[in-house]
Structures are given as structure tokens and as C-alpha cells.
Amino acid sequence: MDRSTVRRALAALRRTVAGPDYPPVRLPLDRLRSRPRTAAALRTLGLLALLGLTLIGTEYLRDARKLTIATALLLSALTVAPLPILLTRPLWAWRIMFVGLLFGTFNRWPWDDWPWSPVQILVSLLVLIVVATRVDRLVLAWVGLFSLIPVWIFVPPRNQVGVSLLFVALLLVGDLVRHNLLARRALAEQAELSELEQARRAVLEERTRIARELHDVVAHHMSMIAVQAETAPYRLDAVPEPVRSEFAAIADSARAALTDMRRLLGVLRSESEDPQTAPQPGLAELPALVAAAQRAGMTVTLSTDIPAEPSTPVGLAAYRIIQEGLANAARHAAGAAVRVNVRELAGGLAVRVVNSGGGSPAGPDARGGGQGLTGMRERAIALGGTCVAGPTSDGGYAVEALLPGDREDGTP
Secondary structure (H helix, E strand, O other), X not given: OOHHHHHHHHHHHHHHHHOOOOOOOOOHHHHHOOOHHHHXXXXXXXXXXXXXXXXXXXXXXXXXOOOOHHHHHHHHHHHXXXXXXXXXXXXXXXXXXXXXHHHOOOOOOOOOOOXXXXXXXXXXXXXXXXXXXXXXXXXXXXXXHHHHHHHHHHOOHHHHHHHHHHHHHHHHHHHHHHHHHHHHHHHHHHHXXXXXXXXXXXXXXXXXXXXXXXXXXXXXXXXXXXXXXHHHHHHOOOOOHHHHHHHHHHHHHHHHHHHHHHHHHHHHHOOOOOOOOOOOOOHHHHHHHXXXXXXXXXXXXXXXXXXXXXXXXXXXXXXXXXXXXXXXXXXXXXOOEEEEEEEEEOOEEEEEEEEOOOOOOOOOOOOOOOHHHHHHHHHHHHOOOEEEEEEOOOOOEEEEEEEEOOEOOOOO
């Protein structure tokens, strides 16, 4: 026998004698909290049963052992004391039962086949089998060994083997029940993990399908736009310089969109949920965004009043909201002047994109658009902010967002 086995056996012995008990199981009464009358009735029946067993044991000890009523009542109370804590404190129930077996033979007749009262025998057998379903095997071995000591001391020699076999059989049955319950619990946990894994794989497959569709449709067309814009000055004769600059701007925008698309495709195809490490646009890229819009023929003015750079999530959300606001103005209010205003307000960031009343309002069109506005609101709400959009009094359209958040230096 190696040292580790000896140490584990000694640790089990310490726990058996005076160590911490096992966690309680959920009692049936705990499931009846919504039905207080039923729970109260069951508690009353339990107390009456304990009282009845105590009185039966007391009468037996007075008649068979000729004990005084006080002594008989004390031994009977010790006999039934393990029952109320059997499910919540199994080791303590066994310890009380063991003490009862040692002292429950007081004033017995030497020739009695069973040195204990019938109530004590039934309670002891119940405690043994319940404890066997709750404790570890090493602890169970010590429980069985200690439980056999009163048998070898008090039971007549002709019955010691039979009683010992009965105790051992109960312990073995309880241990089998315990391991069966543990196996079922482990199987249920494994089944739950399998279901979660299947759900995760289904989500990943759906994300991969979406990524494939985006790549096959959107990315392909964006690549064609970029190629056509870049080669147009060489394919067409006598292209003026402003037109060349316009084609270059279109190609740059298409390339930027392709870069964002590739980043999105990488996230969709990835099995991990780790955050992206690639740099995300923020307020520092707003001048470039506005310049791109101006190159596309839009009249855009930018006004910023930000004492300190906001946190990365807030900056990204503000950038995307302004980007979508400019895109809406380009689609639905062509030729209208657009004003972009970003300022610090009440510890947060106020973003406003408004176009004048030229053309049609830069809101959802009649063809069922409006997904961009939904995305704006979702970004703002995810940060604990707000985003509203609607027509202005002069016939234009405004998008206003308030994004609360900390600055990069950690100050509120």
C-alpha cells in the first residue's frame, strides 16, 4: 500500500469521525414553497411520526427492559434523532446512530438475539442505506467498519455473521445506488454539453454560409467596381483629370469596403469569440470619411468639439453612425448640404448628422429600406445610449445619437 493511499484513508477516517459533512440534498418540502399549506401538513405528519416512533420505543424499553420512563424516553429520543437530519447531514445522522447503538443495549437480557429495540433496528438500517448513497467509498468503508463494532460486541455469536452480512449488504446496495445516480448525472451533463456543442456548430455553419454568400455576391461585385474604376482611365480615351480623380476615389472606396468585408468574413468564419485585434475606425478617421464624401460630390461640413479621445467602442459607434448618416444623405437627399457635428455632452458623446431640405429626406425610402437606421439604434443601445432619427422642420432629415462612455485614459 503506497503512501498516497494511506493518506487518503486517514483523511477519510478524519472526515468520518469529526470532519465536514456532505452537502444536503434538496428536500421534498423545498419544492412545495408555492404550496405552504401542503408543506405545513407534511411537516406536521413528520413530527407526529417522530413522536410516535419515540413513544413506541419508550414503551418497548419499559416493558422489555424494565427501564424507568425517563431513561426509556432518553434512549428512544436518541434512537429517532438521526431521522430529521438524515438527508441534510448524513454523517452526523450516522454518528448519532452509532452512539445510539453503543448505548441502546442498556439493561438488555444477555440471551436476546437482537440487543436493540425494533425501532432502533429499523432506524439504523435506514440510516446505513441512506448514508451509503451519499458518502465516498473510503468514508463508506470506515462507516461500515465502525458500524460493525456494536454488532461484534453486543450481538450473540450465533447471529454475528448474519447481522454483519446484512449491514454489509445494505452498504453495498447504497453504494451501487450512489454510483448509478452519479453515472446518470454525468450522462445528463454530457448530453447537455452535446446539445450545446451541436447548437454552437449549427451557429458556426450558419455564419459560414452567410460569409460564403457575402463573399460570392457582395465581395465579387465590389471587386468588379474597384477594377472597373481603376482601369477606366486606361480603357477610355481622353478622360479629363477631374474624372480620373473621381474614378480613383471610387476605386479607393471600393477597396476600403472590401477591407471591411474581409474583416467581417474573418469574424463570421472564426470559431472563437475573441475580440478583433485589427484596428477599428474612430473619430480620428472622421476627416478622411468627410473628405471621401466630398470627393463623391457631397457638400459636407464637419464640426468637432472633443476635449479627449473617447473609448474605442464609443469612437467606433460614432464613426459608424456618421458613416451611415452620410450614406443615407447620398442615397436619399442628393445635392443637399450635410452638417456633421460631434461634441462632448454631459460626460458622453453627442453625434448629429443633418441634411438640409434638398431632394428627398435622407430617411428610409419607399422600397423598404431603413436597415441602416436600425443598425444605428442598435449600436447606441449596446453602449447604453440613445439614437433618434426623423425629418426636420425645413424638410431635411437629422440623426442624433448620445453615446455615454469613458475616455481612453479611464476618466469619466
